[in-house]
Amino acid sequence: MKSLASIVLCAGKGTRMKSARAKVLHEVLGHPLGTCSIRRALEVGASPVVVVVGHQAEEVQKAFEADLVGAPVTFALQREQLGTAHAVHCGRPKIPKSIKEVLILYGDTPLIRSQTLAALVKAKRSRKTPVAMVTMVPLDPKGYGRVVRDDDGQVRRIVEDKDCTPEEALVGEVNAGLYLVDAAFLWKALERVGQKNSQREFYLTDLAELAFLSGKPVATVSAPAEEVGGVNDRVELARACTALRHRLNADLMRAGVTLDDPESTWIEEGVRIGPDTRIGAGCVLRGATTLGKNVRVGHGCVIQASSIGDGAQIKDYSSLDEAKVGKEALIGPFARLRPGTELADRVHVGNFVETKKAKIGKGSKANHLTYLGDCEIGAGVNVGAGTITCNYDGVHKHKTVLGDGVFVGSDSQFVAPITVGRGSYIAAGSTITEDVPPDSLALGRARQVTKKDYLKKRKAG
Ligand code: UD1
Ligand code: CA
Numbered sequence: 001m002k003s004l005a006s007i008v009l010c011a012g013k014g015t016r017m018k019s020a021r022a023k024v025l026h027e028v029l030g031h032p033l034g035t036c037s038i039r040r041a042l043e044v045g046a047s048p049v050v051v052v053v054g055h056q057a058e059e060v061q062k063a064f065e066a067d068l069v070g071a072p073v074t075f076a077l078q079r080e081q082l083g084t085a086h087a088v089h090c091g092r093p094k095i096p097k098s099i100k101e102v103l104i105l106y107g108d109t110p111l112i113r114s115q116t117l118a119a120l121v122k123a124k125r126s127r128k129t130p131v132a133m134v135t136m137v138p139l140d141p142k143g144y145g146r147v148v149r150d151d152d153g154q155v156r157r158i159v160e161d162k163d164c165t166p167e168e169a170l171v172g173e174v175n176a177g178l179y180l181v182d183a184a185f186l187w188k189a190l191e192r193v194g195q196k197n198s199q200r201e202f203y204l205t206d207l208a209e210l211a212f213l214s215g216k217p218v219a220t221v222s223a224p225a226e227e228v229g230g231v232n233d234r235v236e237l238a239r240a241c242t243a244l245r246h247r248l249n250a251d252l253m254r255a256g257v258t259l260d261d262p263e264s265t266w267i268e269e270g271v272r273i274g275p276d277t278r279i280g281a282g283c284v285l286r287g288a289t290t291l292g293k294n295v296r297v298g299h300g301c302v303i304q305a306s307s308i309g310d311g312a313q314i315k316d317y318s319s320l321d322e323a324k325v326g327k328e329a330l331i332g333p334f335a336r337l338r339p340g341t342e343l344a345d346r347v348h349v350g351n352f353v354e355t356k357k358a359k360i361g362k363g364s365k366a367n368h369l370t371y372l373g374d375c376e377i378g379a380g381v382n383v384g385a386g387t388i389t390c391n392y393d394g395v396h397k398h399k400t401v402l403g404d405g406v407f408v409g410s411d412s413q414f415v416a417p418i419t420v421g422r423g424s425y426i427a428a429g430s431t432i433t434e435d436v437p438p439d440s441l442a443l444g445r446a447r448q449v450t451k452k453d454y455l456k457k458r459k460a461g
Contacts, residue, residue, distance in 0.1 A: 002045075002047050002098070002099070003098065003099060003100040003101060004044070004045060004046050004047070004099070004100070004101050004102075004103060004121075005046055005047065005048055005049070005050065005095050005096070005099040005101075005102055005103070005183075006038075006041035006046035006048075006049040006050065006102065006103040006104070006105060007049075007050045007051075007052060007087075007088050007091040007095070007102055007103075007104050007105075008034070008037050008038050008041060008049060008050070008051050008052070008104075008105045008106070008107055009052050009084055009087045009088070009104070009105070009106050009107055010022075010024040010034040010051055010052060010053055010054075010060060010064075010107035011052050011053055011054025011055060011057075011078040011081050011087050011090075012024075012054070012055060012081055012107075012108075013055040013081070014026075014055075014108070014232070016232045016233045017232075017233060017234060017237075018233075018234075021056070021059075022055045022056040022059070022060055023107075023108060023231070023232075024060055024107040024108065025056065025059060025060060025063055026234075026237055027241075028110045028231075028237065028240055028241050028244060029241050029244050029245055029248070029266070029268050029269060030268035030269075030286050030287070031067055031268065031269060032060075032063045032064060032067055033107065033108065033110055033231060033237070034051070034060065034064060034107035034108075035064055035067045035068055036109075036110035036111070036112075036244075037105040037106065037107055037109055037110065037112060038051060038064070038068060038071075038073060038105075038107075039068070039269070040105070040112050040113070040114045040117055041103055041105060041117070042068075042071055042072070042073075043114040043117075044103070044114050044117045044118055044121065046103050047072040048072045048073065048074050048094065048095075048096075049071070049072065049073045049074075050073075050074050050075070050076050050091040050094040050095060051064060051073060051074070051075050051076070051091075051107075052075075052076050052077075052078050052087045052088070052090050052091045053075055053076070053077060053078070054077065054078040054079065054080070054081050054087075055081065057075075057077055061075045074094050075094075076090050076091040076093065076094045077090065078090040082195075082201060082202055083195070083199070083201030083202035083203055083204070084106075084201075084202070084203060084204035084205070085190055085193040085201075085202035085203055085204040085206060085207075086201070086202040087204075088102075088104060088186070088190060088204055089190050089202075092187060092190075095183065099183050100182065100183055101121075101124070101180055101181065101182060101183060102180070102181050102182075102183050102186055103117065103120075103121075103178075103179070103180050104178070104179040104180075104181065104204065105177070105178055106177040106178075106230065108230045108231045108232065109176070109177060109178070109228055109229070109230050109231070110231060110240050110244060111226065111227050111228070111229070111240055111243055111244060111247075112178060112223075112227060112228055113227060116134060116178070116221065116223045116227065116228070117178070119221045120132050120133075120134060120178060120180050120221050121180060123219045123220070123221045124180045124219055127219040128216075129211065129216050129217065129218060129219045130181065130182040130185035130211055130214070130216055131179060131180070131181050131182070131185065131207055131208070131211045131216075131218040131219070132179070132180045132181075132218060132219040132220070132221065133155075133175065133176070133178060133179045133180075133208070133218050133219075133220055133221075134176040134177075134178040134179075134220070134221050134222070134223050134228055135147050135173050135174060135175060135176055135220050135221070135222050135223075136173070136174060136176045136222060136223050136224065136225045136227075136228050136229070137172045137173050137174070137222070137225065138172075138174060138225035138229060139225065141161075141169075141171065141172055141173075141174045142161060143161050143232070144161060144174035144175060144230075145158040145159060145160045145161065145174060145175040145205050146158065146159050146161070146164055146168050146169070146171040146173070146174055146175075147171065147173040147174060147175055147208075147220070148168060148171060149173075154212065154217040155208050155211075155212060155217050155218045155220060156208075156209070156212055156217075157205075157206075157208050157209035157212065158175050158203075158205035158206075158208045158209070160197060160198075160199070160203060160205065162197075162198045162199060163197050163198050173222075175205055175208075176223060176228035176229075177228070177230065178228065179204070179207065181207065185211070185214075186207075189206075189207055189210045189211075192206075192210060193206045193207075193210075194206070226243060244269075245265075245266060245267070246262065248267055248268075248269060249262040249265055249267060250262075252267065252273055255273075255275065256274075256275030256276060257273045257274075257275065257276075257277050257278075257279065258276075258277070258278040258279065259279050260278065260279065260280050260281050260299075261280075261281035261282070264281045264282045265279060265281070265282070265283055266283070266284040266285070266286075267279075267283075267284075267285045268285065268286050268287065270287070270288060270289075271285045271286070271287075271288075271289045271290070271291075272289070272290045272291070273285075273290075273291045273295075274291060274292045274293030274294070274295065274310065275293050276293050276294045277291050277292070277293060277294060277295040277296070277297070278295075278296050278297070279297045280297055280298045280299035280300070280301070280316070281299050281300070282299055282300045283297055283299070283300065283301045283302070283303070284301075284302045284303070284304075285303050285304075286302075286303070286304045286305070287304050287305035288305050289303050289304065289305060289306050289307070289308075290306075290307040290308070291303075291307075291308045292308060292309050292310035292311070292312070292327070293310050293311075294310055294311045295308050295309075295310065295311065295312050295313070295314070296312075296313045296314070297313075297314045298313075298314060298315045298316035298317070298318070298332065298333065299316045299317070300316055300317045301314050301316070301317065301318045301319070301320070301332070302318075302319045302320070303319075303320045304320065304321045304322070305321065305322045306320045306321065306322060306323040306324065306325065306337070307323075307324050307325070308320075308325045308329075309325055309326045309327035309328070309329065309345065310327045310328070311327055311328040312325050312326070312327060312328060312329040312330070312331065313329070313330050313331065314331045314332055314335075315330075315331065315332035315333040315335075316332060316333040316334075317332065317333050317334050318331055318332035318333060318334060318335040318336070318337070319335075319336045319337070320335075320336075320337040320341075321337065321338055321339055322338070322339035322340065322341075323337035323338070323339070323340075323341035323342075323343070323355075324341065324342045324343065325337070325341075325343045325347075326343050326344045326345035326346065326347060326362075327345040327346070328345055328346045329343050329345065329346060329347045329348070329349070330346075330347075330348045330349070330350075331343075331348075331349050332349070332350070332351065333351050334351045334352055335349045335350065335351065335352075335353050335354075335355075336353070336354045336355070337349065337355050338354065338355060338356035338357075339356065339357070340356060340357035340358070341355040341356065341357070341358050341360075342358070342359045342360070343355075343360050344360060344361050344362040344363075344364075344379070345362055345363070346362060346363045347360050347361075347362070347363065347364050347365070348364075348365040348366070348367055349365075349366055349367075350365075350366065350367035350368050351367075351368060351369070352368065352369045352370075353366050353367070353368065353369065353370045353371075353372070354370070354371050354372070354373075355371075355372045355373070356372075356373040356374070357373060357374045357375075358372045358373065358374070358375050358376075358377070359375070359376045359377065360372070360377045360381075361377060361378045361379035361380070361381065361404065362379040362380070363379055363380050364377055364378070364379060364380060364381040364382070364383070365381070365382050365383065366383035366387065367383075367385070368385035368386070369385050369386050370383055370385065370386065370387045370388065371387075371388045371389060372387070372389055372400075373389050373391040373392075373397075374389065374391040374397050374398065374399050374400065374416065375389050375391070375399060375400040375401065375402070375414075375416075376399065376400075376401045376402070377401075377402045377406075378402060378403045378404035378405065378406065378422065379404045379405070380404055380405045381402050381403075381404070381405065381406045381407075381408070382406075382407050382408065383402075383408045384407075384408050384409050384410035384411070384412065384428065385410045385411070386410050386411040386412075387408050387410070387411070387412050387413070387414075388412075388413045388414070389413075389414050389416060390413050390414060390415045390416060391416050397416075398416035398417040398418075399416055399417050400414045400416045400417070400418050400419075401418070401419040401420070402414075402419075402420045403419075403420060403421050403422030403423065403424070403438065404422045404423070405422055405423045406420050406421075406422065406423065406424050406425075406426070407424075407425045407426065408426045409425070409426055409427050409428030409429065409430065410428045410429070411428055411429045412426050412427075412428065412429065412430045412431070412432065412444075413430070413431045413432065414432050415431065415432065415433045418432060418433070418434075418435060419435045419436070420432070420435070420436040420442070421435075421436055421437045421438030421439070421440065422438045422439070423438055423439045424436045424437070424438060424439060424440045424441070424442065425440070425441045425442070426442050426444075427441065427442065427443040427444070427445065429445045430442060430443055430444035430445050431444045431445065432444050
């Protein structure tokens with residue numbers, strides 16, 4: 001049924017990055033550069049998306065797979081980077097026979113929008129041509145392939161920067177590197193692409209001339225240079241990242257999210273935020289993070305792969321990683337929720353409290369200076385200031401269980417494994433080493449000794 005597939009070219013080294021890492025591995029707003037084009041291809045329904053890898057193929061494949069879990073993406077190897085046409089040729093065996101059209105994208109154009117790809121599809125189908133491509137008019141065409149048109153305005157051919165005559169170099173319209181091609185035309189044309197150019201490479205851009213010679217010149221769609229410009233060095237990488245960030249921030253604000261300072265707010269693609277949620281300056285929201293509605297996030301919070309329930313408040317400078325926070329919970333300021341933290345509705349976790357693999361029940365509170373690791377805490381528990389779960393014996397981690405309604409006095413330690421039954425009291429300053437049954441009082445500290453008038457007597461000799 002599916003008739004559209006995509007080939008995304010990611011085999012090049014990216015010499016101008018001056019990096020030991022392949023260009024497509026450098027990150028744009030938290031995602032590997034090369035995956036941006038892939039996501040757009042998936043959005044317009046291309047399946048499969050064949051990624052051509054070569055330089056650092058294994059690392060690239062690993063990073064992309066981790067970033068695109070579950071998507072119909074496969075990989076093809078281009079051992080030697082002999083040019084963009086050769087790269088497409090390497091991807092061909094992974095394209096099913098039933099595919100009618102192939103969307104070809106480059107891995108270094110992270111800002112393309114799926115609307116532009118949809119326009120490309122429309123242009124090709126309505127004009128009934130075998131090839132459609134996107135062009136742009138950048139401020140400076142240097143480095144790009146120039147689009148050479150004949151007197152009738154038809155695309156005659158594309159000339160790479162290094163092969164331009166002085167006259168051709170003056171052409172302002174350039175190839176953006178996004179193509180939609182009839183599969184049958186593509187496979188035939190690739191066999192006819194030669195290496196007669198200054199770089200001795202197989203140029204995919206030769207498709208334009210082959211289409212012209214076949215009597216069916218390419219259809220073109222124009223796009224703004226800010227959207228389809230390539231990333232070739234680290235300056236362009238940073239610019240692309242900023243542009244993408246502002247675009248996503250604007251989308252969120254239009255969908256009902258308040259950003260106090262969009263300039264300083266870093267929200268990665270894939271983060272979901274409900275309406276009337278307000279986010280303070282300098283926040284970073286990464287990975288598979290979900291915020292409900294009416295959530296308030298203070299300034300300088302870093303939230304990674306976490307979910308926050310409706311109406312919760314995450315106060316200034318809190319750090320959350322793989323944590324679940326229930327509705328109307330109150331977190332921070334300066335709280336640190338580490339992986340495996342699961343907080344039920346209306347839990348309070350205050351300043352300088354660290355949690356890890358901690359399940360905390362409805363309405364429980366740990367408001368000050370506390371470490372809760374490997375623990376299960378019931379509902380309505382009050383954890384006093386300075387409480388510590390001693391979860392590690394130097395070899396293994398052990399669990400602390402506190403039943404519903406337990407009251408923990410300040411400065412207490414639980415030497416795990418340990419269980420405190422529901423409704424019990426732990427006296428302040430206790431080191432608890434034995435299980436406590438329900439509804440009991442446990443004291444685990446030295447008895448106070450007061451020596452009356454001791455100092456008065458000492459002074460008197
Ligand atoms: C290419 C186009 C140029 C266009 C520009 C738009 C060609 C010949 N030129 O030039 O017309 O204006 O993009 O940004 O296509 N790649 C491979 N295998 C290879 C060579 C390249 O996978 O053998 C990949 C690269 O990893 C990169 C993409 O193809 O993602 C484009 O290659 P690049 O070298 O950046 O091409 P440009 O010189 O920018
Ligand atoms: Ca490029």
